[in-house]
Amino acid sequence: MAKKIIIAGAGHAAMMCGATLAKNGYDVTVYERRKRDKIGYPWFDCVNPEIFGMVGAPTPEEAGIEWAWRNDITFYGPNTDDDHKIFQHLKFPEETEIIIDRYKLYDLMIDYAENCGVKFEYGVNIKGPVVKKNRIIGIQTSKGKKMGDLIIDGCGANSVLRNNLPDYWGIQKDPPRGDIIYLYRAYFDCPVDPDSVEDKYKCIFLPSDTDFNFCWTDVVKDFDGYDKFTDVLIADIDPMTPSEAERRAEDYQKKTPELGRTRLKGGQVTPLTIREPLSNLVADGYVAIGDSAHMSMAVNGSGLSVGFEVSQILAEAIMADKKGEYTAKTLWPYAYNFWKKKGINMAPIAFVKLLIFKLTHEQLDYAFDKGILTWREMSITADQHSIFQFLHWDWALPKRGVALVRNPALLKTAAGALIDALGIFALGARLPKKYNRRKVIRWAKRYDWLFQHRLPKA
Ligand SMILES: Cc1cc2nc3c(=O)[nH]c(=O)nc-3n(C[C@H](O)[C@H](O)[C@H](O)COP(=O)(O)OP(=O)(O)OC[C@H]3O[C@@H](n4cnc5c(N)ncnc54)[C@H](O)[C@@H]3O)c2cc1C
Structure with missing residues (x-):
């Protein structure tokens, strides 16, 4: 009998994972609290144009949906000084994103998921997980309990499922202020x-x-x-x-x-x-993806493109579990591969956000005015980029270094963030390859601490 997969919330990544599973014979149902025509937002979003091909969905062009190239960004410090603005240079078209209306993006995704065989139930408010001996066996909803072999959490950043998991799994719940x-x-x-x-x-x-x-x-x-x-x-x-x-x-x-x-x-x-990805993504019968696993760019919060990409890492892991056990152990390859392919680049970017938290207006203006920040650093806000944008040679580097040294408070703050960013690479190398609950929880605690001790107090 086909395994019953529950997609909790019509999150983009969860839904695209569900589409791939349904195409491969799984019984997939999405439970979503909003009505079909209310899903989406009244604005356009920036996405990597490759994402549709990544999941096998039609492109906006094929679906007859309007899109356009997004404008490159010009960045300003707090004093909005035109002499020291920084213009982002992205290679066209390979680094440039497109803009697309969010309602229409949902139309494209839902049509595609339905064509793959995914079922949708709208107007269902999820209240929490159904748990038996620490395994997640279903969801509590406004329309009764819905039981499944695996629950994929696509409920977004404040997921009511993730926030109510048994402590046994050591999965971080409510995000603190600043996340x-x-x-x-x-x-x-x-x-x-x-x-x-x-x-x-x-x-x-x-x-x-x-x-x-x-x-x-x-x-x-x-x-x-x-x-x-x-x-x-x-x-x-x-x-x-x-x-x-x-x-x-x-x-x-x-x-x-x-x-x-x-x-x-x-x-x-x-x-x-806007924060580092969730440290631990799996439990028996449960997996988090998309914003419920905080998989967005930590500086600007872009989460759509990465969600499409990661949806296929999750689908592969689920399909590789031939016996359909869906335990933390059999789902761990998803968490591990996510970290190795995406998380390792995404997590250090959270230190950029944490650094901005610590900077005063004057320090940030100083960094703009003295050329310490350049277009390369500003490109990390674009899709496909990583913290390594910061590590490059340019002929102005000595001058930028001197300017940094001349501002000891700024240097101290930047150095602290850099040390923690290096710490995350060292920790990333120690992520357990095989699932062991105690080892994973220990790793997750160290990871969480590296970020959270830098968050501003309320
Ligand atoms: C103003 C703004 C602009 C943005 N611009 C961009 C952009 O340009 N590019 C980009 O990549 N990203 C952008 N983002 C981020 C992007 O919206 C998220 O990363 C993206 O939505 C991925 O999240 P998700 O699909 O996992 O979750 P969500 O989009 O939060 O979807 C979660 C789904 O679960 C449903 N749900 C939640 N709780 C329950 C419940 N209890 N019961 C039933 N259903 C539930 C919700 O109704 C929703 O449909 C922007 C976000 C905002 C707020």
Whole structure:
């Protein structure tokens, strides 16, 4: 009999894993709390155009869905000084992402999953796991218990499943402050000619006076049914209301002529995970993927492309478990391969976020003004990049080094983050190849500590 796989929440990665499993004869059902036409968000997202091929889904072009190349980003320090802005250089087209409307991306994924044989039940609120002797054997939902041989957790960053697992598995639960940030996103009118705007996509670090924040404005033309608009994102470490975010948007409106005052679309605040991937991804009968396993880029929170890629690592591990035991031991190759292929590059990027947490506005401006930061470092925010962007030779390196040494407080903070980043590589090499619960929990505790001792206190 086909093994019964439950996808908890219509998370992107979990759903794409389910599609591959269904195509290979598994009985896969997605339980999702929202209604079909409410899944998605009123904005476009940036994704690597290769992801559709990675999972065997049609491309947006084949599915008749509009897409466009995304603008390269210009970065600013807190003083938004035009003389010291940094322009990101991405190789076109291999490093450039596309933009696609999130509702339409979901249409593409759900249609594809259904064609592969995945079943969907909407309007089902998951309340927690069903557990028997530490094995996860089902989910508690608003429509009763749903039992399965394996539960794939696609419930996102605040997953009610992950947060209620038995302690026995040593899987980290609620993320601490600083691991989830809050984003306001909206389209505003663009009162100027988009072609007259030199830096279309502006990203400012620490424009406001809170522990961690950033914002962007991005001028887009001929997309999503609009001839032009300015996309706005305002991020903060602590929850904010839409009207608080809009008050901040008013400040940017004064300095940014391309940002009009009429909101065309969006306007809600959404949580986003920006941190290192979850240290332990598996338990008997349970596996976490996507944002429920914090698999997004730790600086900007991009999680879609990596989710598509990792969905296939998980599908392979599940299909390799021929007896269908789905224990932590048989699922461990997924966690191990994720770490070796993706996690090892993603985790150290979390130290960049943690470094920004520690920097004062003056130190960050200093790093921009003295050229300590360059376009190469800024490219780590793009898909396909890693912390190794920081390690490169350039002729300005001695000058940049001297500037760093002349600011001992900045040097001390940067050196601390670098030492911890090296620590994570050393620890990564010691990840157990075979599952042993005690060894995995010990490894996970060391990993969690490396990041969490750097988080800001509330
Ligand atoms: C403003 C904003 C902009 C972003 N821009 C980008 C971008 O440009 N590129 C990019 O790659 N990423 C972007 N991201 C991040 C991206 O949204 C996530 O990484 C991505 O959604 C992957 O998460 P997921 O699919 O695992 O989980 P989610 O998208 O959170 O999906 C989880 C699903 O589970 C369902 N669910 C949750 N709890 C329950 C429950 N109890 N019962 C039933 N169902 C439940 C939810 O309804 C949802 O459908 C952005 C995020 C935000 C907030």
